[in-house]
Amino acid sequence: DKILVLHGPNLNLLGLREPQHYGNATLDSINQTLIELGKNHQVEVTTFQSNREYELIERIHAAYVEGIAYIVINPAAFTHTSVALRDALAGVKIPFVEVHLSNVHAREAFRHRSYFSDLATGVICGLGAQGYEFALTFAIKKLKTQ
Numbered sequence: 001d002k003i004l005v006l007h008g009p010n011l012n013l014l015g016l017r018e019p020q021h022y023g024n025a026t027l028d029s030i031n032q033t034l035i036e037l038g039k040n041h042q043v044e045v046t047t048f049q050s051n052r053e054y055e056l057i058e059r060i061h062a063a064y065v066e067g068i069a070y071i072v073i074n075p076a077a078f079t080h081t082s083v084a085l086r087d088a089l090a091g092v093k094i095p096f097v098e099v100h101l102s103n104v105h106a107r108e109a110f111r112h113r114s115y116f117s118d119l120a121t122g123v124i125c126g127l128g129a130q131g132y133e134f135a136l137t138f139a140i141k142k143l144k145t146q
């Protein structure tokens with residue numbers, strides 16, 4: 001079983017970026033935790049971050065070819081803007097969980113709308129880096145029991 005964890009724009013700045021919203025953990029440490037979690041369950045976890053919409057779309061298309069069974073995605077600012085990224089996920093039909101570190105609903109109104117939530121299996125927000133772990137644990141369990 002293979003699971004892809006995708007991170008959108010500016011998440012490479014985690015640790016440095018607005019820690020009051022996004023916490024102190026770096027993207028590397030988050031990814032390492034997720035890869036380890038996968039290993040403990042014989043699941044291959046691949047991670048990818050990009051600041052470019054194009055690269056994220058291409059990565060989703062490649063995921064289809066690779067037979068990725070589940071995606072955990074934090075589309076970051078593209079959450080609120082990207083029909084193209086939404087269409088990529090809809091196109092490959094790979095089930096996904098949407099994750100946000102911050103509670104987007106407690107923030108600016110423009111963060112309340114997501115182009116992904118209605119297609120997602122579920123959405124986690126406001127739980128910080130742990131949100132990724134919960135999403136991955138869910139996806140692993142889903143794959144093991146199907």
Ligand code: DQA
Pocket residue numbers: 009010011074075076077078079099100101102103104111
């Ligand atoms: C985010 C929330 C988005 O509104 C924001 O643009 C981000 C990160 C989060 O993880 O809380 O870049 O997706």
